[in-house]
Amino acid sequence: MNPEKRHVLLLWMLVCSGMTEAIEPFSTSIAVGMAAALTGFLASYQNIFYYFNECCRPEWISFNKTGLEVDLESKLFGQHIGSRIILKALTGFMSNDNPKKPLVLSLHGHTGTGKNFVSKLIADNIYKEGMDSSFVHVFTSELHFPHSSKLDTYKSQLQQWIKGNVTNCERSMFIFDEMDKMQPGLIDSIKPYLDYYDKLDGISYRKAIFIFLSNAGGESITQIALDFWRAARDREEIELKDLETLLSLSVFNNKNSGLWHTSLIDKNLVDFFVPFLPLEYRHVVQCAMAAMKAKGLRPDKNVADQVARDVNYFPKSERVFSVKGCKTIENKLHYYT
Structure with a gap:
């Protein structure tokens, strides 16, 4: 050399x-x-x-509020509550040089409504490398914590992973996918890192971000959205106050959820429960148009309509909401373009 x-x-x-x-x-x-x-x-x-390599420095980690706002508006559809909460939460947290605790977001809703996608948008607008950043860490329940007999081992490993990564970079982000499939009690092992401590063993966790993704609570969210639809009320009239308490109680009391009776909820360490509403036909059309644009194709409304009509909807008698949201839209485009 x-x-x-x-x-x-x-x-x-x-x-x-x-x-x-x-x-x-x-x-x-x-x-x-x-x-x-x-x-x-x-x-x-x-x-x-x-x-030469990614560093835990402003050159590699810098919040782009305008970029996130534009992405949420142009790429995420049918989620007026989620978009507003996420933008305000991230803006407030990232602009605070001395937060009292880490930012903890719990995203809930049926599959295909945008929870994973929003996590990507957040990463893209904080880290130069986006989801490929060495400071963004994704845990999937069935992949990383599959065996109930190893719960104590998983607790210890999870603590060490978080401690080691925050030691390496205080602006680390942790995404926990499939929280509804996580073993109850496991997530409580990281409670100290989410609490109001200046430092633990000389390490500050206050600038880290924790995002939980879960299908749990989806039924409650869907019922509220369906009630509004049946009452001929605009879904944009649904407010966080209509859902937040119901959602947190639903998740807390769900025995099949990794957040069942968790101290994270009991001690109010989750900053925001973010509901993701089920998607209607018009939102599926928007997803198809955006997917065509992302693939470098000229967006075609006729093609988008064809794709949207090929999607299954529920309830069966009314066909209001897409069963899988926008999850399969990109793959379906291959048959129409």
């Missing part, structure tokens, strides 16, 4: 690992000497080491 590359690599290690702030006293003279020797080099190549 030539000298210039060695210098860049060394600098990257110092900057990205935080070693510049944690050098022991006896190493100070060495560090000063290194800094002096590389001053000229840095003058010409001051930013080059940022491109």
Whole structure:
């Protein structure tokens, strides 16, 4: 390795690992000497080491409020409550240099309504690498915690994973998918990291983001939406207050949910329960139009209508809501384009 590359690599290690702030006293003279020797080099190549690997720095982690707002408006359909809550929650949290606790969002609704998609939009507008960022961590219940007999082991592993990743970067994001399939009691193992502590064992978790995704509570959300539809009321009239209490109680008392009787709810550590409403025909059409655009195709309303008509709806007698939301729309496009 030539000298210039060695210098860049060394600098990257110092900057990205935080070693510049944690050098022991006896190493100070060495560090000063290194800094002096590389001053000229840095003058010409001051930013080059940022491109070698992702760092826990503003160059790689920076909240784009406008980008998130545009994405929510143009890519997420039928979720006026969720869009508003998520934008306000992220804006307030990311603009606060000294939050009292991590941001904890619990997203609920039937499959295909946009929960995973919103998680991606959030990551895309915080991390330069989006979901591929080394600071975004996704846990799936059936993949990472499949065996009930290993609950104690999973608790210990989960604590260590979170502790290690937040130690590496305080702006880490953790996404827990399939919370409705998670073993009850497991998620309580991370309660201390979500609470109002300045530090735990010298580590602050207050700038981390935790997102729970669950189908639990979907029935309650659907019933409210159906009641509004049957009363000929616009779904945009549905407000968070119509759903939040009902949703939190439904999830808390659901024995098949990973949030069953969890202390996270009991101790009010979940900042927002975000309901995702079931999608109607018009929303499926919007999803199809957006999918065509994303594939580089010219959006065709006739094709979108064909795709939407090919989707199953419920209740059977009224056919109001898409059974799978927009989950299969992209694949269905292959048959029409």
